[in-house]
Amino acid sequence: MSIKTKLSAILFGSVLLVLVLNLTLNLYDVRNNLQNETERNMRMTAMQIAVSVEQSSYSSNYVESQIANNLRMAAILASHELDPDIKNVDNRQLRELSHKLGVSNISLLVKTNDDIVIAKSSDPKEVGLSTKGWGFWYIAFLELFLNHQVTIDQGQTLDHFWSGPFEYSTSNPEFIEKWGYYYDGTSNYIIDPYVRSTSVNDYVKIMSPDEIVKQTQEVNPGILEITGINPETFALTSMSSDGSDTLNLKLRNRPIKYGSYDYGNVQQDKAAVAAAISRQQPVLLDTEALGKRVLKSFIPIMQPGKGSYVISVVMDYSVISSVIRKQLVNNSSTSLLLLVTFFLGSYILSGFVTRPIKAILAKVNDVARGKFETTLKVSSRDELGQLAQRINAMSDHLMQRTSRLGQTLEENRAVKEHLESVINGTSDAIHTMDMNGQILSTNRAFEELYGWSINESAGKTPYLVPATAFKLEAERLEELKKGKVLPPVETLRLKKDGSIIEVSVSTSVIRDEEGNPLSFVHVSRDMTERNRMEELLRRSEKLTTVGQLAAGVAHEIRNPLTTLRGFLQLQQEKKVLIPLHIELMLSELERINLIVSEFLILSKPQAVHFQQKDVRFILSDVISLLDSQAHLFDIEFVARFSDEPATVHCEENQLKQVFINIVKNAIEAMPQGGTITLEQYTADQSVVIVITDEGEGIPEDILPKLGEPFFTNKETGTGLGLMVSQRIIQAHKGSMEIASEVGSGAKVTITMPAAEAVIPRKSMNEERSE
Numbered sequence: 001m002s003i004k005t006k007l008s009a010i011l012f013g014s015v016l017l018v019l020v021l022n023l024t025l026n027l028y029d030v031r032n033n034l035q036n037e038t039e040r041n042m043r044m045t046a047m048q049i050a051v052s053v054e055q056s057s058y059s060s061n062y063v064e065s066q067i068a069n070n071l072r073m074a075a076i077l078a079s080h081e082l083d084p085d086i087k088n089v090d091n092r093q094l095r096e097l098s099h100k101l102g103v104s105n106i107s108l109l110v111k112t113n114d115d116i117v118i119a120k121s122s123d124p125k126e127v128g129l130s131t132k133g134w135g136f137w138y139i140a141f142l143e144l145f146l147n148h149q150v151t152i153d154q155g156q157t158l159d160h161f162w163s164g165p166f167e168y169s170t171s172n173p174e175f176i177e178k179w180g181y182y183y184d185g186t187s188n189y190i191i192d193p194y195v196r197s198t199s200v201n202d203y204v205k206i207m208s209p210d211e212i213v214k215q216t217q218e219v220n221p222g223i224l225e226i227t228g229i230n231p232e233t234f235a236l237t238s239m240s241s242d243g244s245d246t247l248n249l250k251l252r253n254r255p256i257k258y259g260s261y262d263y264g265n266v267q268q269d270k271a272a273v274a275a276a277i278s279r280q281q282p283v284l285l286d287t288e289a290l291g292k293r294v295l296k297s298f299i300p301i302m303q304p305g306k307g308s309y310v311i312s313v314v315m316d317y318s319v320i321s322s323v324i325r326k327q328l329v330n331n332s333s334t335s336l337l338l339l340v341t342f343f344l345g346s347y348i349l350s351g352f353v354t355r356p357i358k359a360i361l362a363k364v365n366d367v368a369r370g371k372f373e374t375t376l377k378v379s380s381r382d383e384l385g386q387l388a389q390r391i392n393a394m395s396d397h398l399m400q401r402t403s404r405l406g407q408t409l410e411e412n413r414a415v416k417e418h419l420e421s422v423i424n425g426t427s428d429a430i431h432t433m434d435m436n437g438q439i440l441s442t443n444r445a446f447e448e449l450y451g452w453s454i455n456e457s458a459g460k461t462p463y464l465v466p467a468t469a470f471k472l473e474a475e476r477l478e479e480l481k482k483g484k485v486l487p488p489v490e491t492l493r494l495k496k497d498g499s500i501i502e503v504s505v506s507t508s509v510i511r512d513e514e515g516n517p518l519s520f521v522h523v524s525r526d527m528t529e530r531n532r533m534e535e536l537l538r539r540s541e542k543l544t545t546v547g548q549l550a551a552g553v554a555h556e557i558r559n560p561l562t563t564l565r566g567f568l569q570l571q572q573e574k575k576v577l578i579p580l581h582i583e584l585m586l587s588e589l590e591r592i593n594l595i596v597s598e599f600l601i602l603s604k605p606q607a608v609h610f611q612q613k614d615v616r617f618i619l620s621d622v623i624s625l626l627d628s629q630a631h632l633f634d635i636e637f638v639a640r641f642s643d644e645p646a647t648v649h650c651e652e653n654q655l656k657q658v659f660i661n662i663v664k665n666a667i668e669a670m671p672q673g674g675t676i677t678l679e680q681y682t683a684d685q686s687v688v689i690v691i692t693d694e695g696e697g698i699p700e701d702i703l704p705k706l707g708e709p710f711f712t713n714k715e716t717g718t719g720l721g722l723m724v725s726q727r728i729i730q731a732h733k734g735s736m737e738i739a740s741e742v743g744s745g746a747k748v749t750i751t752m753p754a755a756e757a758v759i760p761r762k763s764m765n766e767e768r769s770e
Contacts, residue, residue, distance in 0.1 A: 015339065019338065022335075023332065038319070039282070039297055041220075042282075042295070042313040043299050043313075045223065045313055046226075046313055065156050067163070067178045068178075071103070071163055072158050072163070072180055074102070074180070075182030075191045075192075078097055078182075078191050079186070079187065079191055086188055090120070091124070091127070094122040098122045098193065103195060104194060105123045105193075105194060105196065106121070107192040108120040108121065108189040108191060109190040109192055110189050111141075115131070115132045116132070116141045116142070116145070136154050137164055140154075140155065140162045141190060144160075144181060150162035160182060161180060162180075163179060168249055173249060175196050178195045179192055179193075179194040180194065209259070213258060222315055224315065225314040226312070226314075227243070227258075228257035229257065229309060229312055230253065230255050230309055231273050233248040234255040234256075234270065236248070241266060242261055242262070243255060243256035243260075244256075259312075263289035264289070269296075276300045277310065281300070282297055282299045284296070293321075295317055295320075296312060296313070297312070297313045299312075299313070428445055429446040429523070429525075429526075430521065430523050431522055432510070433519060438461050439459070439462065442454050449495075449501070449524060450494075450501075451496030451497060456496075464493050464494055466500065469491050473491070476507065486507070488504045488525075490503070490505075501526065501528060502528050505524050506522070509521075559664050560588035561592070563626070566628045610649045612648070613648065613655075614646055615647075615648055615680060615687055616641045616645075616680055619680060620641075622656060622660055626664070629667065630676070633671065635673055635674060635676060636676070638675055638678070639678050639679075640678070642680055642682060647754065648752045649732070649753075655728070659689075662691050662725065663676060663678075663691060665721070666691065669693055674693070674694035674695070675694055676694075677690075678691055679692070682754060686754055687751070687752050688751050690749050690750075691747070692746070693745045697742040697744050698746055700741075706722050706738055707722045707726050708723065722738075734753065736751075737749045
């Protein structure tokens with residue numbers, strides 16, 4: 001390509017770059033303006049919806065207030081009809097009274113030690129319901145019992161009376177109901193008349209903001225979706241991708257308050273909702289949903305005294321894209337016309353400028369081919385003439401230096417060949433690395449040790465130092481740069497195939513004449529074989545600790561032996577044979593035999609027969625077996641088991657061994673006495689057992705080592721108890737976690753999958769009796 005063409009191309013390219021930048025900035029400005037306008041419209045839409053929802057709420061509050069007054073009158077009339085003692089009231093009497101008073105049902109709530117439950121009701125489904133997890137409803141019940149008056153903001157408060165807002169029924173989730181709660185202190189229960197009808201359902205749906213959202217979308221076709229989001233329950237694990245929630249079903253706590261959630265991305269939207277609430281400012285996202293590019297705006301709505309929520313407005317980005325495309329076509333047409341005109345003019349002008357440059361280019365080509373004799377002749381006195389004179393002077397100097405360089409090159413080649421023969425002949429891997437971590441040179445031993453060839457590693461940064469040694473290596477290099485002399489260090493390095501190799505590395509610094517570091521020289525020696533021999537020696541020494549297994553067996557069977565001894569002493573003192581004690585002692589003797597056999601789990605898992613068992617009964621057996629030993633240490637057991645069956649597929653004796661081992665450790669950790677809490681509940685189709693003590697706790701540096709063979713923090717322990725327990729829980733497809741702080745006791749959490757078989761719902765006493 002000629003100079004004339006290049007000059008024209010440079011001018012053309014410069015103008016093209018300016019036009020492209022101008023076009024880009026113009027489009028960027030248009031897009032920002034359109035996006036800002038769209039964001040303002042989305043925010044205005046959200047605020048209009050919020051105002052409409054608030055107005056609808058005022059109407060709903062009026063209706064709720066009227067119903068609340070009616071329910072209070074019904075409750076007062078019921079208080080005159082009913083006996084003040086709940087023991088003298090039956091469900092049949094409540095059914096007759098609810099029919100007489102014109103309400104759907106009447107329930108009676110009583111206060112227990114730690115809960116408020118529905119004791120009597122005209123609706124059998126209501127009887128036995130606990131209210132402890134009902135949030136502000138439960139607080140209102142407590143205030144009625146304590147002060148005969150409710151002070152919370154939700155619902156309607158009257159004298160000795162409180163009515164909750166419209167809400168889905170717990171016992172009949174398909175109905176929206178209105179409840180009233182009356183307590184004047186003359187009885188030992190709260191009277192709860194409530195209304196359940198399709199009229200209430202229809203009214204709540206009519207007052208729902210969904211109709212407002214629908215009308216707004218019809219007026220604004222560019223709006224794809226409007227969603228009212230509850231930040232307290234949004235994106236919880238129980239929520240599905242479509243916004244539905246299997247746990248939070250109530251009007252007050254469901255994650256989607258109104259609208260739809262078809263264009264949602266739960267994790268992305270969760271972060272945006274949190275940001276909008278914390279900043280109290282709208283958050284805008286440019287993203288994709290259902291195959292479309294959309295703008296999503298999350299606008300926080302503040303409700304004094306009612307908390308905050310977020311309205312999400314999803315706008316189709318095609319509205320903005322169509323305007324941008326039109327602007328792009330107009331600007332591109334204008335720019336193309338300007339480019340063609342400028343290119344023709346610049347091509348003609350460049351011909352007058354490039355003539356002297358062609359002569360200079362011819363001389364430079366001769367110099368490039370090694371022809372220094374020819375002289376460049378340019379008669380002009382401008383900058384090009386001066387350039388021609390300097391090129392002639394440069395040619396003379398180059399001719400003189402070329403001859404000198406030839407001689408120096410031969411000398412350097414001889415020295416280089418000598419050094420390469422020495423470096424390649426050594427068995428240690430050598431490589432030099434610049435200050436940026438790029439490899440400058442290597443020897444043959446480097447390729448054999450690390451797998452990187454000279455061509456693959458030169459000028460690159462192979463990943464030789466693993467992440468675990470990276471910090472230590474960086475500190476060594478910094479010390480070397482400061483002038484320190486460090487001995488070789490044994491460390492780990494990575495080979496090309498990703499495998500780990502043990503090496504001894506010696507590093508030194510190459511500096512320039514002023515003492516500044518230029519590069520590092522690393523000499524690596526393979527230490528794998530030597531370390532392998534040392535490891536074999538350590539293993540042979542460790543075999544001497546196998547004798548500690550006897551102490552481990554004694555530790556494991558001491559618990560049942562202690563139980564047997566206690567029962568035998570008790571029967572010896574009373575001179576009476578107790579059949580229940582004999583059965584338990586035989587069971588413990590059998591378990592001693594099983595414990596000895598189950599120590600084979602350390603080397604070879606044994607085949608066991610899994611059955612469906614209720615964990616609550618297994619834990620109860622463990623408490624019974626260890627209760628006498630606990631009393632010797634002034635320790636009390638506190639059991640908190642769920643009322644629901646907790647059935648798992650298990651080998652009962654193995655689980656009993658695990659629980660005894662953990663409780664025994666807790667007893668030993670509390671020499672001054674205290675409380676051991678055994679808690680059981682069901683979560684996410686799993687049975688969870690939590691055992692907590694009030695002992696001295698476990699130091700943080702010891703926690704990761706618990707469960708390793710032969711590791712123990714006891715003077716007489718073997719370190720096998722926790723390891724066997726972990727093996728058993730893993731065989732049951734479960735997990736065991738230990739958490740502790742020094743001085744705060746320890747907590748062991750065991751999680752096991754619940755059995756899928758359907759088991760009749762019976763109380764623990766009924767199942768025991770069978």
